[in-house]
Amino acid sequence: MTPLLSVQDLNAYYGQSHVLRGVNLHVNPGEVVSLIGRNGAGKTTTLKSVMGVLRSRTGQITFGGQDISRLPSNRVAAQGLAWVPEERAILSTLTVRENLELPPSRPGGWSTERIYDAFPVLRERGHHPGSKLSGGEQQMLAMVRVLRAGPKLLLLDEPSEGLAPVIVQRIGEIIDTLRQSGMAVLLVEQNLKFASRLADRHYVFVDGQIVDEVPREQVDARREDLLRYLSV
Numbered sequence: 001m002t003p004l005l006s007v008q009d010l011n012a013y014y015g016q017s018h019v020l021r022g023v024n025l026h027v028n029p030g031e032v033v034s035l036i037g038r039n040g041a042g043k044t045t046t047l048k049s050v051m052g053v054l055r056s057r058t059g060q061i062t063f064g065g066q067d068i069s070r071l072p073s074n075r076v077a078a079q080g081l082a083w084v085p086e087e088r089a090i091l092s093t094l095t096v097r098e099n100l101e102l103p104p105s106r107p108g109g110w111s112t113e114r115i116y117d118a119f120p121v122l123r124e125r126g127h128h129p130g131s132k133l134s135g136g137e138q139q140m141l142a143m144v145r146v147l148r149a150g151p152k153l154l155l156l157d158e159p160s161e162g163l164a165p166v167i168v169q170r171i172g173e174i175i176d177t178l179r180q181s182g183m184a185v186l187l188v189e190q191n192l193k194f195a196s197r198l199a200d201r202h203y204v205f206v207d208g209q210i211v212d213e214v215p216r217e218q219v220d221a222r223r224e225d226l227l228r229y230l231s232v
Ligand code: ATP
Pocket: 014, 017, 019, 037, 038, 039, 040, 041, 042, 043, 044, 045, 046, 205
């Protein structure tokens, strides 16, 4: 199968600091893949490199077989990638509906009605400003507002962070809904329980390198190893 996303020999730098060192990974169409590892291991930098947000990097990144390594981030997004950063980028003074309708829709993108049908709580909250939403609702809004562009691959940075367990479960259900609609997801996580419920495969980051790859069916047998990689 031709991967949807392929990253080959990715090296990334912040100034003099060599942060990613020879990262190779791929995501197949419709697959959910997690990047796990401690704080500072290089997971977010990998997402930023794929999106073209971090330009100081070498290596090859292809999407749907096309080289996107040198494209600016707006053109990367136009290819069908969407990035939901850790900071839950929503506009807190705008209503839920305004937040949903701000990103330009593209052919194949979700309409506001389709988003409301899939996530009815957003319809209920449609006229509430972003600032009045709970942390979980803000995360939900940040994740689904990018659907207007109809992405084929969603890059999600720590969607479970800072949320209560019951809300984390709800975020997991949203990711399931997106997967069922055919979307692939590349998920950065430190919450192994959450990541292992969702992902088909896990890449383990240590100090800017991928040191292990664990498919879903090996997670139970390798849980001790995975927890050791994540512990500080
Ligand atoms: P976290 O969960 O903390 O975001 P991470 O695995 O996503 O962890 P990165 O954010 O990719 O890690 O950081 C990788 C390394 O790059 C770390 O050593 C971090 O201190 C460094 N770094 C991250 N952002 C910058 C920046 N803007 N300038 C300089 N160094 C940075």
